[in-house]
Amino acid sequence: MDMSDAFLIEHALRGTLRRDEPMARHVSWRAGGAARTFYQPADVDDLCAFLRAFAEPQPVLFVGLGSNLLVRDGGLAGAVILTHHALTAIRFENRGQTTFSDEADGVPSRGKRGLSPVFAEAGVPAPHLARFVAKHGGGDAEWMAGVPGTVGGALAMNAGCYGGETWNHVVAVETVDRRGERRRRAKSDYEIGYRHVAPRSAADEWFVGGLFEFGPGDTAQSMARMRELLARRVATQPLSQPNAGSVFRNPPGDHAARLIESCALKGFTIGAAQVSPKHANFIVNLGGASAADIEAVIDHVERTVRAKTGVALIREVRIVGDAR
Numbered sequence: 001m002d003m004s005d006a007f008l009i010e011h012a013l014r015g016t017l018r019r020d021e022p023m024a025r026h027v028s029w030r031a032g033g034a035a036r037t038f039y040q041p042a043d044v045d046d047l048c049a050f051l052r053a054f055a056e057p058q059p060v061l062f063v064g065l066g067s068n069l070l071v072r073d074g075g076l077a078g079a080v081i082l083t084h085h086a087l088t089a090i091r092f093e094n095r096g097q098t099t100f101s102d103e104a105d106g107v108p109s110r111g112k113r114g115l116s117p118v119f120a121e122a123g124v125p126a127p128h129l130a131r132f133v134a135k136h137g138g139g140d141a142e143w144m145a146g147v148p149g150t151v152g153g154a155l156a157m158n159a160g161c162y163g164g165e166t167w168n169h170v171v172a173v174e175t176v177d178r179r180g181e182r183r184r185r186a187k188s189d190y191e192i193g194y195r196h197v198a199p200r201s202a203a204d205e206w207f208v209g210g211l212f213e214f215g216p217g218d219t220a221q222s223m224a225r226m227r228e229l230l231a232r233r234v235a236t237q238p239l240s241q242p243n244a245g246s247v248f249r250n251p252p253g254d255h256a257a258r259l260i261e262s263c264a265l266k267g268f269t270i271g272a273a274q275v276s277p278k279h280a281n282f283i284v285n286l287g288g289a290s291a292a293d294i295e296a297v298i299d300h301v302e303r304t305v306r307a308k309t310g311v312a313l314i315r316e317v318r319i320v321g322d323a324r
């Protein structure tokens with residue numbers, strides 16, 4: 001029996017615990033270092049039990065599908081908690097009810113008919129939530145079908161595209177803190193902006209799920225819209241190469257991709273990391289890129305765009321861990 005097994009047994013944990021887990025396996029850039037401790041809980045109760053048991057002072061990082069994340073090559077000293085394939089429940093808040101409700105959030109809906117609120121745990125992939133809503137006759141979730149992250153990641157990032165934004169649909173969220181205590185919080189407990197979400201209090205919590213509301217829709221039309229939006233992505237984004245979507249936020253009134261392209265940076269390469277020739281705000285891993293290669297390209301793009309256009313790009317991707 002190794003130390004991990006002993007820890008699981010001692011704390012009656014039911015998930016998967018690994019030491020020195022390569023995070024390249026869990027991030028869409030397929031690059032970067034290892035997490036010293038890696039835990040994939042069996043469910044939310046098991047996650048809370050792990051947080052109570054993990055007494056080490058190191059930080060804890062929640063990871064969904066790692067589609068917006070880079071772990072530097074020296075790795076992470078703390079614990080990664082993987083929600084994908086772990087916190088997977090999705091249901092109507094009104095216990096299995098799939099009919100339309102006039103009172104979607106318990107408040108008179110001012111005549112707008114929509115789907116009963118949907119509760120999705122943090123590890124549910126956003127495209128799964130989009131299809132769930134469409135299948136049950138809800139609308140306005142189609143844009144989520146193309147965001148290759150989880151509900152937890154979408155909540156943390158306020159993910160959005162094609163006019164949709166995650167927090168436009170949030171009624172409430174469920175959170176957990178470092179002591180494993182769960183809370184339900186109102187949307188008004190958060191300050192929300194473009195790719196930005198912060199608790200109004202000093203709360204140090206993560207999302208274990210979100211309660212969402214969506215308007216009425218038509219299943220066939222929603223499915224067709226999802227196919228149309230996905231085709232648009234295939235045409236404009238380098239989806240066959242490992243990437244993390246848009247690296248930089250769009251500056252007000254402009255597009256990061258336009259600025260980067262105007263500096264002739266398409267195709268710029270360091271090691272095996274390259275500014276995509278297909279979409280200038282994407283950096284692709286050509287095969288075997290290190291996190292340092294990717295970060296060096298990000299730094300170069302930032303410096304060049306600032307020097308040539310005066311615009312300071314703000315990173316959308318999250319970079320964590322230690323350099324080697």
Ligand SMILES: Cc1cc2nc3c(=O)[nH]c(=O)nc-3n(C[C@H](O)[C@H](O)[C@H](O)COP(=O)(O)OP(=O)(O)OC[C@H]3O[C@@H](n4cnc5c(N)ncnc54)[C@H](O)[C@@H]3O)c2cc1C
Nearest residue numbers: 064065066067068149150152153154156159160161207245
């Ligand atoms: C091809 C491609 C296209 C993309 N298109 C879009 C797009 O159109 N719009 C868009 O907004 N994004 C887009 N992205 C970026 C990415 O998919 C989103 O940011 C997504 O919401 C990230 O979810 P994730 O589960 O992968 O998060 P991760 O990458 O795992 O984590 C991202 C951040 O969220 C935090 N986090 C994750 N889970 C939780 C949790 N449960 N509680 C608290 N914090 C948490 C992490 O700690 C990290 O800081 C794209 C990415 C790719 C690869």
